[in-house]
Amino acid sequence: MNLKILVFTGGLGNQLFEYAFYLHLKRKFPNERFYGLYGKKLAEHYGLELDKWFRVNLPSQPWWVLPVTGLFYLYKQCFPNSRWLDLNQRDWKHPKAIVFFPFKFNKRFIPNKQNWIQWKVDESALSEYNRKALVEIRQSNACFVHVRRGDYLSVNYKTLFEGCCTSEYYQRALAQMKEMHPDVRFICFSDDIPWMKKNLELGDNAFYVDWNVGKDSPLDMYLMSQCRHAIIANSTFSYWGARLGQEKECVFYPKKWWNSEHGNPDIFLDNWIGL
Structure with a gap:
């Protein structure tokens, strides 16, 4: 499959790590199609905040992303060693995964340049x-x-x-x-x-x-x-x-x-x- 789905969760701090990893994947796979899932886990905080406070281009969420992601999670339950999902929070474990938990708590996925992300705050x-x-x-x-x-x-x-x-x-x-x-x-x-x-x-x-x-x-x-x-x-x-x-x-x-x-x-x- 020539696509990757990123499941965004957590508050704004976590979302920044997730966006950094999304940019990292885009650099690694320039020909892939990326989609986002912005679901219930975001509602535990204040929802998706990233695009409200920063100038970002987030992956879209077509209607089919939720059911397809659900099928992959079900597959993971049946086959725990499946490499179609990468749900690790510290590192990128499965290079060919389709569904990602993009909260990778690691600085190596953050762009080196200082202005890789810009605030939208109007002072x-x-x-x-x-x-x-x-x-x-x-x-x-x-x-x-x-x-x-x-x-x-x-x-x-x-x-x-x-x-x-x-x-x-x-x-x-x-x-x-x-x-x-x-x-x-x-x-x-x-x-x-x-x-x-x-x-x-x-x-x-x-x-x-x-x-x-x-x-x-x-x-x-x-x-x-x-x-x-x-x-x-x-x-x-x-x-x-x-x-x-x-x-x-x-x-x-x-x-x-x-x-x-x-x-x-x-x-x-x-x-x-x-x-």
Whole structure:
């Protein structure tokens, strides 16, 4: 078959990894026809967000993609070793697969050029709060700090993330950033700002962003992308805040991304600092 189907899932951070892998496949198979499936798994977050926030050309979803993909999944149940499907989340296992789970958590599928994907954000249409945040970011030696708690503390994620990206990690990163850049201005993002204020030594010069919620939350990623430095959480959201937009001078990441027998995903740039 001269076609490939990509099943998109997850939130915006995951969708960016999926789009990067789609571009990788297109380069490898210039004569193939590509189709996308944008189904129920996207609805667990805010649906397909990628084309709302970025200038992208996504594969189309004709009516037959869903039933055909369903047949391939059924075939996989009967023949688990089938190479027609590639559902691995870390690497590209089956070169000739037809159905792909395109969330490949690996930096080697991300284009090397800085401008491989472009934001669609119109800064002139931003709220007064976001315009003020951009002024704070661009007029200072800005380092964003992202703390993700919320769903990571739930029963579903506790086993995977407990003991990772600790307050000690943040304290070490903050201390090193202050030592390297005494004039640093911390731009703070979190689903638990009170926890940040109570537990982290951010100083009197910190600026807190707490108004972009729900479907507007990608604006936090946009603001992150405009900063000069980054202290990221173990989250694809702040990972892309560090990768996109202005090229970062200094990025800190947690050495323990999750509790996995396979260790950390291979997503970090060589000049990033793991703590």
